[in-house]
Amino acid sequence: MNSPVGHFADQLAAAVRRCGNPVLVGLDPRLAQLPDSLRPSDAKPSWSAQADAYEQFSRGVIDVVAPLVPAVKPQTAFFEQLGPHGMAALGSVVRYASEKGLLVILDGKRNDIGSTAQAYAEGFLGSGDKSGWGADALTVSPYLGDDSLSPFVEVAQQRGAGIFVLVKTSNPGGGAFQDLVADGRPIYRHVAEHVETLAADTAGDCGYGCVGAVVGATYPQQLDELRKAMPHTWFLIPGYGSQGGTAADVAGGFDADGLGAIVNSSRAIIFAHARPEYAERFGPSRWQEAVEAATRQMIEKLADQTPAGQLASSN
DSSP: OOOTTOOHHHHHHHHHHHHTSOEEEEEOOOGGGSOTTTSOSSSSOOHHHHHHHHHHHHHHHHHHHTTTOSEEEEBHHHHHTTHHHHHHHHHHHHHHHHHTTOEEEEEEEEOOSHHHHHHHHHHHBSTGGGSSSOBSEEEEOOTTOHHHHHHHHHHHHHHTOEEEEEEEOSSGGGHHHHTOEETTEEHHHHHHHHHHHHHHHTOOTTSOOSEEEEEOTTOHHHHHHHHHHOTTOOEEEOOBSTTSBOHHHHGGGSOTTSOSEEEEEOHHHHTGGGSHHHHTTTOGGGHHHHHHHHHHHHHHHHHHHSTTHHHHHHO
């Protein structure tokens, strides 16, 4: 039954349908790759100056993508590395994205045990003034066990928020642990089974739960396998674009109606002005136009090569 504050998966499904696409834009600011106009002029800029640049850049990306996509995913590490100034900038970026109507998934990969997990959950989960950070969802590590996930699930349900649990990550080294076999199955399948149980137990009207899974585009066979095994679990799919994942690779992550997955692209969109196909056309001075062009290109490719095309045709 849905919470009085709403249900995250239902909100996400509605946003994906409204936009007609499942694109998730990652906000991963890197000083050296910022457009010239936003990069501090000092050879060694202060933490404050870098944080201001990151905030201005992220807001500029949000201005462009807010009319186009359902959600953004700020990567906390790029802000945290700047200390308190960076954290203040991250808070401002989260609020700004929410004000623009975007769902905000914080990529913090948090977890711990007991009261510490509870503190993480209460601090991050819940839009607006429901939490200190105001995020709609948070990425979470499962490897401390079920008791470490329970606080996140409970707070998510109470506040209309969601979590995305790491199941099969996109990085090349992920298989070192995730693919180890225990009781006849790889570890990631054991994690997937537990996440699916949590998702089924928290399912909203759309059929998906407030507990989702991170499953990488760089492992398309496993993505297809997990979609079949996890019918109530919404997928967050990283690895598209700069990590090598393609639209065809992510097709298996969707259900027949084009729902059930959001596909993240970070560098290929936010730094599109430096990509060969856009550099001459736009260049650093028109970097926001490059962001828009790259976003629209991704939307078109997903519509053409995945069940997400069902969303575009119904809009």
